[in-house]
Amino acid sequence: MISKWTFFPGLIFLALWLPAAATRPAAQNAVNQEESKVKPYTLPDLLTGGNGKKALTVQDWEKWRRPEILRMLESEMYGRTPKKRIEIRRQVIEEDTKALGGKATRKQLALFLGEKLNGPRLDVLIYLPNQAARPVPAFLGLNFNGNQAVHSDPAILISRSWQRENRDNGIIDHRATESSRGVDASRWMVEKVLARGYAVVTACYNDMDPDFDDGFQNGIQPLFYRPGQKTPAADEWGAIGAWAWGLSRILDVLEKEKAIDARRVAVHGHSRLGKAALWAGAQDRRFALVISNDSGCGGAALSKRNFGETVGRINTSFPHWFCTSFRKYNDREEALPFDQHMLLALIAPRPLYVASAEEDLWADPLGEFLGAKNAEPAYALFSKAGLGTDRMPPVHQPVGDFIGYHIRAGKHNITEYDWEQYLKFADRHFQSK
Numbered sequence: 001m002i003s004k005w006t007f008f009p010g011l012i013f014l015a016l017w018l019p020a021a022a023t024r025p026a027a028q029n030a031v032n033q034e035e036s037k038v039k040p041y042t043l044p045d046l047l048t049g050g051n052g053k054k055a056l057t058v059q060d061w062e063k064w065r066r067p068e069i070l071r072m073l074e075s076e077m078y079g080r081t082p083k084k085r086i087e088i089r090r091q092v093i094e095e096d097t098k099a100l101g102g103k104a105t106r107k108q109l110a111l112f113l114g115e116k117l118n119g120p121r122l123d124v125l126i127y128l129p130n131q132a133a134r135p136v137p138a139f140l141g142l143n144f145n146g147n148q149a150v151h152s153d154p155a156i157l158i159s160r161s162w163q164r165e166n167r168d169n170g171i172i173d174h175r176a177t178e179s180s181r182g183v184d185a186s187r188w189m190v191e192k193v194l195a196r197g198y199a200v201v202t203a204c205y206n207d208m209d210p211d212f213d214d215g216f217q218n219g220i221q222p223l224f225y226r227p228g229q230k231t232p233a234a235d236e237w238g239a240i241g242a243w244a245w246g247l248s249r250i251l252d253v254l255e256k257e258k259a260i261d262a263r264r265v266a267v268h269g270h271s272r273l274g275k276a277a278l279w280a281g282a283q284d285r286r287f288a289l290v291i292s293n294d295s296g297c298g299g300a301a302l303s304k305r306n307f308g309e310t311v312g313r314i315n316t317s318f319p320h321w322f323c324t325s326f327r328k329y330n331d332r333e334e335a336l337p338f339d340q341h342m343l344l345a346l347i348a349p350r351p352l353y354v355a356s357a358e359e360d361l362w363a364d365p366l367g368e369f370l371g372a373k374n375a376e377p378a379y380a381l382f383s384k385a386g387l388g389t390d391r392m393p394p395v396h397q398p399v400g401d402f403i404g405y406h407i408r409a410g411k412h413n414i415t416e417y418d419w420e421q422y423l424k425f426a427d428r429h430f431q432s433k
């Protein structure tokens with residue numbers, strides 16, 4: 001029989017526990033965040049192909065191993081990007097050569113995607129430094145919350161896209177309002193980047209595919225459907241694929257901008273947008289440098305290391321990010337025929353920077369470092385030095401040559417410290433070009 005003493009404490013416990021559990025995002029319950037509980041795992045060898053042969057030269061890598069890895073990541077994780085070309089109309093909406101107190105030229109372009117006039121529209125914001133004597137390199141990254149969030153400049157067009165609700169940031173009823181201007185300015189450091197001689201280029205990721213699961217009806221995917229197709233096939237792209245596609249379309253635009261040197265464009269992104277930046281850099285080799293800021297699971301962090309977010313968690317919380325084939329690895333990471341070091345290796349021999357934050361355990365800082373570390377053999381084929389160390393460096397001690405890495409103090413975010421390192425890294429690699 002249940003005595004009142006076993007019953008009541010149970011009820012009290014439930015009453016205390018339930019509200020706390022309800023406010024915690026479901027996907028963040030019960031994942032391992034203790035180093036001592038990481039189980040042994042084996043990474044697939046980067047250079048050994050499905051036929052057991054090892055890639056020993058750049059030619060082997062380029063001819064069969066790289067394409068083999070790319071195909072695996074396409075069909076099993078991010079989904080294939082359709083080959084079909086859609087109609088894209090480009091229109092300059094606004095231009096001001098005396099923006100930001102005369103320091104910059106601001107240009108805003110709209111890309112109308114597909115044949116319909118009321119179809120998806122990608123709004124691109126470009127700031128060019130006015131002092132430049134020759135075409136400048138650029139930092140290109142997607143933003144959360146809309147272009148108006150990256151700087152308080154009142155002339156930036158307010159995003160028309162669906163946005164994640166965030167009243168504190170001026171996103172109300174899923175729409176950006178005036179009060180969202182500049183809310184993410186500290187993550188973009190526009191003036192600082194311009195002063196260092198780079199163009200700043202951005203667009204909102206929701207323009208390509210709004211970041212919620214609607215069965216792929218309201219983003220760009222329908223523009224690519226075959227007759228009768230209603231949703232992407234199991235091995236076709238999800239939202240991250242669409243966001244990466246958008247980055248490549250912006251690079252097409254930059255190739256036509258005379259003031260920009262499109263051979264020196266760094267693609268960067270934070271968190272889910274870091275995953276998109278890596279996938280864009282892996283597929284589109286025109287990106288000259290790739291930066292992953294706290295990209296975590298599905299980005300730079302190894303999936304087979306059971307620390308922080310897992311494949312099952314990410315596919316449950318965000319079922320629209322990857323292709324449906326990826327779900328077969330939910331709670332079965334050991335069965336993955338690849339891991340994220342292989343994604344990073346696709347960027348070789350181009351410079352790659354991976355950054356972590358000490359308190360960002362959900363993204364697994366050590367897993368991000370090890371992703372970068374295990375990409376090194378691909379760089380070695382090109383005689384490019386990688387991180388230059390086997391050990392994770394302490395906070396605020398950046399390492400690396402063609403693969404850069406740092407971990408900074410603090411939370412999941414992009415800070416001035418991160419930007420300092422990206423600018424130094426880009427200066428070093430772009431100056432020689």
Ligand code: GCU
Binds near residue numbers: 270272273
């Ligand atoms: C969630 C998600 C991560 C993602 C992050 C972000 O925490 O689980 O995978 O990187 O959101 O985009 O901020």
